[in-house]
Amino acid sequence: MKAHVNVALAVVAAAGLLVSSGCGSSGSDAGSGPVKLTLLTGFTGPDAPAYQALVDDFNSAHPRIQVTMDVQPWDAIGQKLPAAWATGQGPDLATPNFDPGVIFNYIRTNSVLALEPAVGDGDTKINASAFPSAVAKAFTVDGHLYAVPANLASVALYYNKEMFKAAGIAEPPRTADEFVAAAKKLTIGGAKPTQYGISLADHQTIQMWPILQWMAGGDIAGADGCATINSSASVQALRTWADLVANDHVSPVGQTGSDADTLFSAKKAAMELNGPWAAAGFRKAGVDVGIAPVPVGSAGPVTVASTVPLMVAKNTKHQAESLEFLSWWTGKTAQATFSKKSGFPPARTDVTVADPAVEVFASGLPTARPYLSGLAAATKIDTDVYAPLIGEITRGADVRKAADTAAAAINKLTGCRG
Template sequence: MHYKKQLAVVAVAAAVGLLATGCSGGGGTSSGPVELSVWTGFTGGDAPGYEQIVKDFNASQKRIKVTMSAEPWDTIQQKLPSAWMTGQGPDIAAPASDPNVIAQYVKTKSVLPITQTGSGDTKINVDDFAPALVDEFTYDKKLYAVPANYATLSLYYNKALFTAAGVTPPTTVAELKEAAKKLTSGGTYGLVLADNNTIQMWPVLQWLEGGDIVDSKNCSVLDSQKGQSSLKPWVDLVVNDKISPVGLTGAEADALFSAGKAAMEINGPWAAPGYKKAGIDLGIVSVPLDSAGKPVTLGSTAPLAISAKSKHPQEAQEFLAYWTGKTAQKKFSLSTGFPSLRTDLADDADLKADPVVSVFSAQVPGSRLYLPQVPNATKVDSDGYVPMIGTLTRGTPLAEGTQSATKTIDDLTGCSAK
């Protein structure tokens, strides 16, 4: 689902063909354009927006031709490491929907530092990006990727179900919990919660209660009093009040909402087209204020990086400059509902007037990245956090589940403060 958290899927055979012929080595001749290949996992409702960036770039000049293909994220993650190590992969790729994965490619020296930064249309305008996005992809003071997008999570709700139950959209965390219980009735779930293969929403629930996953020393705080108390109300709502099925993937949660079997879901802008197509009387509002009355939600991005073995690093950076440029990003936001990754579009009148973009953009100031630059962040999620949520929602005692997850996470991050 979700980013998690999306271009028409090309035939697997075509992707295999790219792999076999060596995309990084592709290029133009003296009489033709330089050819760049791009792999992504953008196969969802926002896919046409990415595809349009490529079309517009190719139409803007004749020196470079970009070909982009898309497959599911898990396929990209299986193919790309070996493809880039052997020089047979694409010139550019979005390696995963998880921004933290770039750390792995930096360690294996599979990605190039990005150097063509600065002002102007032919440079990558990093000073105009949201600062957290630059920090996320910077290692040893070198930038190794640019954001392919920036998304916040909002609260989707089924207007018809709300009207029938006499419920209004929640604005506080207390109202959200009460609405989730009241809307769970007759085979309809109040707040459908995916816990695997999805954009992370459980951290948002913890943040709403004042909790977190790790501290500033990258040590787990899940087993602390605050960590446990931030999980308990939501675990209780799932286990005792049955507001959501247990063990849902992102796609399964989306399917329930699309079928009118769930009143609410926390999701990103990529989900809106599918819900509208399904005929849902759709409402979108900001994630309710946290227990302290402050806005908070997940901010997510997917990285775009250049293969260390690309024969056309300059042209690749030129394409990334276009992708992240002001013109392309405004058009992308208007077509997909994503907030802009650029701070210089924050006050753009057209974006502020768009009913979808405006909701997601309004949450940028309160958005937080998930496990930003935490060592082994991807495995912290897959081996520690996700299994913990799965066991807690199946009835494992809170202390037992959080203590087990804490040990796993501290081992992965190298925490030595305990």
């Protein structure tokens, strides 16, 4: 144990994450000024100013608590934060990753604070009941709430209006059958398309493929951790879309999320599944973009819920102030302001959205589902099993055999014995 601790300390020191305003700081302990909190985030994209504006609003309204937002790349946070928090160092608050499943890693090392002392009704409490139920469930482990949503969004269907008009398609697809038909019709150029019907990514991205399964009643794994990736509904949905990619060439194979965005921005794809963070970039690229709900399949309306967990270090010296910040961040006023500035829907279901573009994403939240929610092995399932599976079947592998192999691998990771 001592050797592991020494290695962890060395990693943290080398990473430069032992910030003076973090867990080990003196801050205003001597009573000489405001309590200083550090918030570490990976919000480096075009929505970054909206997060900074929210922090600035908090600081203006709370002169006795001042929060500094430290923005670093997600991969850097993933390398540095676990060791820092596990050894009682690092920031007071952090968004550890854009993958909600990462919270299990920090819970396992007893690095994060359970938030129950701040949960309740009213403006000075974390109103967890106002979060979409699927999100609150994703952040609750063994009856304890460990995170609040730093942001919240659903994935919707982006489409190029000019391409739709040229193809004679008057409206975005509303059903699964219309979705498939549109993807085919909007693909131009045969085996070497000059225009793709849709831009699908399968790794290093917010996952798009689970939506295609959920639409048909399929899934990847159940709440008990047992694989459902090889159920008849899952296999059928995967086969349908794998055939569309491999044989009808509706999308390139093996794209990252960045690749998929670039293709749509370059006006080489007619549709993409994405969140509100993408809208400004697509418009800046000159795309005449429309945004519509995800088409409805046989299982009813469904989409992916995208949320970034915001957590408090277990060993922060400023627990009360950190919890006060989370209560304010998730309050009605802050969420309404953030939605207006960022284009994201509010992280609460009881805040009205006035912007029609934001409303598309807000309307998807009641039926949105976090990817691999509640599974401690979620990250490993995604990187080691699910993403490789999609890569295989879109390159022509037998879907049934690949799904059965994936199911066995998932059950091994989760400990399910069937």
